[in-house]
Amino acid sequence: MTDVAVPPPRKPAKGVPLVIQRIALAGGFLLLWQIAASGVPSYVFPRPAATWAAIEHLFTTGVVWGHLGATLYRIVVGFLLAAAIGVPIGLLLGSSRRLGTFFSPVLPVMNSVSSAIWSLMAVVWFGLSDATPIFVVLTTGLPLIITNVWQGTKNVNADWLELASSVHMPKHKVLAKVYLPAVLPDFFSGARLAFGFGSRVSLVAEALGSSYGVGFMIVRAADLLQMSHVIAWSVILIATIALIESVVIRPAERHLFRWRKEAGL
Amino acid sequence: MMAAGARETVISLSGVTKAFEGNAGHLVALKDIGLDLYAGEVLALVGPSGCGKSTLLNIVAGIQSADHGTVTVFGKTPGKDGSTALGYVFQEDRLLPWRTALRNVTFSLEAGSVLRSERDRRAREALALVGLAGFEASYPHQLSGGMRSRVALARSLVLDPPVLLMDEPFGRLDAMTRSQMHGELLRLKGLFGMSILFVTHDVDEAVALADRVIVLQPRPGRISTVLDVDLPRPRDTAGPEGAAVVSRLKSLIGS
Ligand SMILES: Nc1ncnc2c1ncn2[C@@H]1O[C@H](COP(=O)(O)OP(=O)(O)OP(=O)(O)O)[C@@H](O)[C@H]1O
Ligand SMILES: [Mg+2]
DSSP, X not given: XXXXXXXXXXXXXXXXXXHHHHHHHHHHHHHHHHHHHTTSOTTTSOOHHHHHHHHHHHHHTTHHHHHHHHHHHHHHHHHHHHHHHHHHHHHHHHHOHHHHHHHTTHHHHHHHSOHHHHHHHHHHHHOSSTHHHHHHHHHHHHHHHHHHHHHHGGGSOHXXXXXXXXXXXXXXXXXXXXXXXXXXXXXXHHHHHHHHHHHHHHHHHHHHXXXXXXXXXXXXXXXXXXXXXXXXXXXXXXXHHHHHIIIIIHHHHHHHTTTSOOOOO | OOOGGGSOEEEEEEEEEEEEEETTEEEEEEEEEEEEEETTOEEEEEOOXXXXXXXXXXXXXXXXXXXXXXXXXXXXXXXXXXXXXXXEEOSSOOOOTTSOHHHXXXXXXXXXXXXXXXXXXXXXXXXXXXXXXXXTTOOGGGSOHHHHHHXXXXXXXXXXXXXXXXXXXXXTSOHHHHHHHHHHHHHHHHHHOOEEEEEESOHHHHHHHOSEEEEEETTTBEEEEEEEOOOOSSOOTTSHHHHHHHHXXXXXXXX
């Protein structure tokens, strides 16, 4: 990932540069992998080189694009639906004590439902369609986003609400212009979680209820004892999610929170 | 002294009482307050900390409601449908940290249905009036305390309000900036002609600005004295006449 932290400014001369540290970490990991996999058949645990060959194969044949695209599409749609539904609900629950108290038991329950259960239900309801993984990503992400946005409303300063009421601002505008910006930092923590969890559970859903996509391909590779492909698909999806984090989510945060006073690094 | 009968009353309070049930128990913040604000007048409320000054302004602004008594602003009950939005400069600047100076000022207008281009134009104008042209794009944390107070003032002025409620708006400024702000406030009042209900615990400030001063006493907050200030403007509270009024007021508060 590209989130290379700024090195501690105090004593720059001391210690190994971060880039070298990261390279060493990756090298050590590959070495361990190599050792662990040596003497084991490739269909049980492939070596790094075999996995790399599988990744290359998926790209050169072009197989990767359709499945990766389908999976990303489902993750993104499920995530966006979770955000579109979760933000207003979180704001409403947080801005009205009565609603908040009434619905407070729902979230822990929703949160503790396993994504495998959601997946099975989705298969029954939606069959082998895009809707199945989308539904599972949505149901996994929704409580995370609601909880964080709800939590964020506690940061809304009562002074700002008085200001809004002094200029006779109607409630829906107060939600959009005071609550929403104030909870945005918490929304982003929720969104990161929802996106991360969503991308993992989408695989479960695809494995159980899809005939296309990364999750489906992983299960098929496992059935064919192509362990190198199982790992290759996993690596590709993880890398893609990390890439989206660093080129979409982080810059968006940086832009949205440019008003923040720089904490003295 | 003042031809009160000839003037239109814009705000009228009578028998206003307000109590809080706080951690400190039952606390009567305001007791039997009656006062009128006349059109075009600057009325100062002075009193020590905790005597209910902010509570009084909140009631007039419709943010809080009185337990007893009647409050009318242009004949309507504040906070109810059809009541007029007043300019309220709070004790703290209450700027929204994620909005630029310009967007903080437009906030007041966003409650209604003013077009965005019109909002921007009026907000720029208001910022220029308080001497902040060129700082439209600055975020609150990039402004000094005095500049933030001015943004808060502009946020109220942009409404072109018939009444300005001001709660120790210059309380945290240094003496020099403060007297400069007094001059600007009176200049703006000359331009817009609004009535001003001005809260302060600084007697000099009250004498510098007000046509009339109401002295509040704490626990329970009640009116102890009303004093007309018949000094010519511009005023010099350090000069002999001004100093006389100041010391008279101080003795009234002390008693
Ligand atoms: N929401 C509240 N809950 C409980 N008590 C309150 C509340 N608001 C105000 N009070 C109490 O009412 C009294 C008057 O408060 P208020 O803020 O009006 O004082 P003030 O005259 O504006 O003081 P200062 O000059 O320090 O700003 C205080 O004793 C305060 O503790
Ligand atoms: Mg106060």
